[in-house]
C-alpha cells in the first residue's frame with residue numbers, strides 16, 4: 001500500500017479521539033500541544049510483550065520480579081486497568097495497529113491479513129512512515145507470518161498469510177453441543193501431549209541462553225537506536241518480544257529468581273478446564289490451547305509452569321531494561337516516547353485454563369500498559385481509569401499528524 005501522504009486525513013482519527021477521550025473530558029494519552037520545535041524531535045519506542053498478562057510488581061503482583069518495567073511505570077504513566085480488544089494475538093494486534101475493533105473488521109483468527117480486505121486502512125507503523133519517520137521493526141509486531149511488510153523502512157518480513165478477513169462471527173455452541181463436545185475431548189492422565197513444542201518449559205544456560213530469540217530482538221532494537229542517533233532522523237522503533245508466550249524458555253538466571261515452593265496456586269485453581277456454576281458453557285474452553293494441552297495439571301507441575309511463566313516475564317523485563325538503557329546512553333531519552341503493552345492477558349490455571357484463547361475473564365483481557373512521554377504532566381502517577389489498547393492508534397496518529405503539520 002503506497003498512499004500519498006496528502007491523502008492520509010486525520011478526520012477519522014480525530015473522530016475516534018473525540019469519542020474515546022475528549023468526550024469524557026480527558027486529555028490524550030500522549031502529551032498534547034507541546035511547544036513547537038521540541039515536538040519535531042520526538043521519537044517513539046514501541047515495546048510489546050507476547051502473552052504477558054498484567055503480572056508486574058507495580059501492578060500489585062506479589063510474585064513477579066520486574067524492576068525495569070516497574071521503573072518505567074513510575075517514570076511515566078501506568079494504566080492499572082488496561083484491556084485488550086480480543087484475547088488472541090492476531091485479532092488483538094490487528095485491532096491495536098489499525099485502530100479498528102474486531103467487531104468492525106470481523107477479524108477474529110490468527111491467519112487473516114487485514115490489508116487483504118481493507119486495502120485503504122493504514123496501519124500505525126505505516127502512518128508514521130508516511131509522515132516522514134524511519135519505521136524500524138524488530139521481532140513480533142503484527143502476528144507471525146502476517147507482517148505489514150510495506151509499513152517498515154527497515155526490518156519488514158515477507159508476509160506468509162494473505163487470507164482476507166472471514167467476516168463470519170466466531171461460532172457459538174448450544175449448551176447441549178458443548179456438553180457433547182466436552183465429553184468427547186475429556187483428557188485422561190495417559191493422553192499424549194498434542195503439542196509438545198508449546199507445552200513445556202526450559203531453563204537454558206551458556207550459548208543456548210545467548211541465542212534466545214528475544215535477546216536478539218533487543219540487540220536489533222539497540223542497533224536501531226545507535227543507527228538513529230547517527231542519522232538524526234525521527235524514528236518509530238517497534239520491538240516485539242515473543243515471551244512469555246509458550247514454550248516457556250528463558251535463561252536459568254531468571255528461573256533462579258523464583259522458588260517453586262513459594263509459588264501459590266490461584267484460589268480457583270483446577271486441574272482441568274472447568275466452567276464455574278452459573279456461567280455460560282463457552283466461558284472456559286474444554287481444551288487448553290498453550291499449556292497442559294489435553295492433559296491434567298497436577299499442583300506440583302502447575303507451580304513449575306507458573307514459575308517458568310514468571311521467569312519469562314523477568315527475561316522480557318531484562319531485555320526492556322537493555323533497550324531503554326541504550327536510549328539513555330545515546331542521550332535520546334528526553335525526546336523519545338516509550339510505550340509498553342501486552343497483546344492480551346493469560347490464565348495460569350485459574351478455572352483450569354492455561355491460555356488466553358477465548359478468555360473473557362479479567363485475567364484473559366487485562367494487560368500491562370505504560371506510556372512514558374518525557375513532556376507529560378502526569379508522569380509519576382498511575383491511572384486507575386479503564387482504558388483500551390484501541391486508544392493507542394488515534395492518539396499516536398494525532399501526535400504524528402500534529403508533528404508533521406508543524407514540520408511543513
Ligand SMILES: [Ca+2]
Nearest residue numbers: 050051089343
Ligand atoms: Ca499473544
